[in-house]
Amino acid sequence: MRFDLTDLRLFCDIADAGSITHGAERSALALSAASTRIRNMEEALGAPLLARSRAGVALTPAGRTLLKHARAILVQSARLREDLGAFAGGVSGEVRLLANTNALTEFLPEALGRFLAEHPQVSVDLEERLSDEIVGLIAEGVGDIGIVAGTVDVGALQTFPFRSDRFVVVTPADHALAGRRAVAFSEVLDQDFVGLDRASSLQRFLASKAAREGRPLRLRVQLRSFDAVCRMVKSGVGVGIVPQTTAIRAIRTMDLAVLDLSDDWALRELTICVRNLDDLAPYARDLVESLRSRG
Known part of the structure; x- marks a missing residue:
């Protein structure tokens, strides 16, 4: 049983979207390619990972187990790239930023443009989600930084004001x-x-x-x-x-x-949320500070 990182990221995207079609779009894969990858994963495992219906897909017990491990592996893979980036000519890496529609369309283009111009070796994986989904994904370590509506319950996450x-x-x-x-x-x-x-x-x-x-x-x-x-x-x-x-x-x-x-x-008070600011990679902390300090 051999799953590569593309397989695992695709499976996470499908699980989050509840749809093979939308999951393929998030992974930037053609629907046919995504369907083939999932089918090959199920054949290699010898058990179904998804229960398919007209409404979309749901995870089987095997799928839920795979999702838990896939997310952990993807987070560890990202941390590996971050740690090795220090040996590639300076601080480099990728920040996964999750934002609701309002933040993504109205405030982030200019804010991220400035940050990326100042940090040429850093890339940002930006994804649009509902605020309550973002809170869960940040808590699970799937994303590094979230921007959510201030009305959502963020639990134990650290928060910082962003925009109104x-x-x-x-x-x-x-x-x-x-x-x-x-x-x-x-x-x-x-x-x-x-x-x-x-x-x-x-x-x-x-x-x-x-x-x-x-x-x-x-x-x-x-x-x-x-x-x-x-x-x-x-x-x-x-x-x-x-x-x-x-x-x-x-x-x-x-x-x-x-x-x-x-x-x-x-009324939308937008809030930045992270699991723990001190645990973020240096360039991810820089992004949080950049978002906080610039109106």
């Missing part, structure tokens, strides 16, 4: 809601929505909030960025929920109305 923002509703300027200053999420569920891809952490979050209201989220189109959402809203396709920072930028060039969301969860 809030979600707002954007509508066409002539929309029936356009004269309102604020609106509750439940009040807009009768509207058609323009949103992000269903796999995005924000879209999953909003879908869960709609489900709690006993209502579906009527997504007419899914796009890849908040700016694209605003452009589609301007065209009259539906309403959108975006960060306030995006909305402020968009109304400079687009005829849109912006309404505050009155729900408590709309």
Whole structure:
């Protein structure tokens, strides 16, 4: 039984995504290649690792055991690269950073750009996740640094403030809601929505909030960025929920109305979380300090 690191990373990605298709995307593999790797792993083991259904995949008992060991092996492999990096001409390595949609799209591009320019031998593996998923993965040692909504329970993780923002509703300027200053999420569920891809952490979050209201989220189109959402809203396709920072930028060039969301969860105090700052590699600690110190 021989599994390489690509096999193990793919299996972790599939387990986290609950889907071979989405797991293959996270591992940057073609679906056919990913399916073949999983099938070969199961044949080598002599037992199924995944229970497949129309809704996705679930781990079998053998799969749960493999996942635990695969994560430990991948963490150890990363630490090996870090320790050997000191002999390759200076401090080098990779930081695995997990962030929710708001942090990833609105704040991290510039912050990471500055850090990476100052640390040419360091790379960042950036992945979008839901805040509660991030907390679990950081606690398990799967990620080095997380950025989550301040409302999530982080348990024993160390935390540091990052940024503040809030979600707002954007509508066409002539929309029936356009004269309102604020609106509750439940009040807009009768509207058609323009949103992000269903796999995005924000879209999953909003879908869960709609489900709690006993209502579906009527997504007419899914796009890849908040700016694209605003452009589609301007065209009259539906309403959108975006960060306030995006909305402020968009109304400079687009005829849109912006309404505050009155729900408590709309205010987003973003927080950096780590298991233990002192246990991080030096360049990972540098990234935490860089994110904390720059607005």
